[in-house]
Amino acid sequence: MLPARHRLRASADFASAVRGPGGRCGGPLVVVHATRADSREQQPARVGFVVSKAVGGAVVRNRTKRRLRHLVADRLTLVPDGTDLVVRALPATAAATGAELGAELDRLLPVAVRRAAARSRA
Template sequence: MLPASRRLRESETFRAAVRRGRRAGARTLVVHLARDEEPGPTRVGFVVSKAVGTAVVRNHVKRRLRHLARERLDTLPGSAVLVVRALPPASEASYAELGSDLDRCLDRVAR
């Protein structure tokens, strides 16, 4: 589980990260990374739409992504906002596939 201080919950911050952040995509997800004006820890938010599947499937995908993102928090720049958007193929992807797609996307946006 992500600590409360690392969770992104404000819709305006989600919107700002998606609009002005760097973006990279893979088969199962799209990542948006934006620098936050306010100093603080890197915060992470997730978008898993109904196109991914039923509520059970969406929650399963979200739990997997949350765990993967938590493992990679230390590699992200400080005071950044990361938004991870799951695509419909994420519902059928294995944990390893999601992890490799997330790593590939994070490498691209962190440059």
Template sequence: MVLHYLSERPGQSAGDDTSPVAARAGFVVGKAVGNSVVRHRVTRRLRAVVRAELDRLPGTADLVVRARPEAADADSAVLHRDLSAGLDRLLGDRVRSR
């Protein structure tokens, strides 16, 4: 999997005074991963795995998880391990804020 991380969201529109409450995550699971059934299964697994790790990110962060073809054969434990390792590399020694 490939992680794209944005620590702070770009400025909101002038009329929007709401502040972000929590980090957001998005998923890209292309046709290279498999057919529709496989892609949806991978997306569901990734969503569950990211939900467990999202609190590691600051509230202003956006994370995009792009699945590679190997994700089609990976179980949730492998996806979780890979996501955890990726976030460790991205965040380094940064303080975890909630």
């Protein structure tokens, strides 16, 4: 479970992470959006999840969110302070194993964070 201080909650925060000047990296299972704000540099990284109805019914969507939350919580040390992440699940996520999701996150998180850091310096 993600601690409360590491959760994105407001829709404006989700919108700024997804549409703002940051990094985005996608694969067949998930898309990771990252943005860094200099004003939030001393605050912990925050993560939000988007799982649409295309993934499945309510039970499948909630199970997918729980799996993603668990996997991202284990990888939170890879995300620098002041970074907002949004992990968007694609329909194939529902059928993926935990190992596949973990490998996908291991591959995508560093790339999205690096792109967000480069765009915040520019």
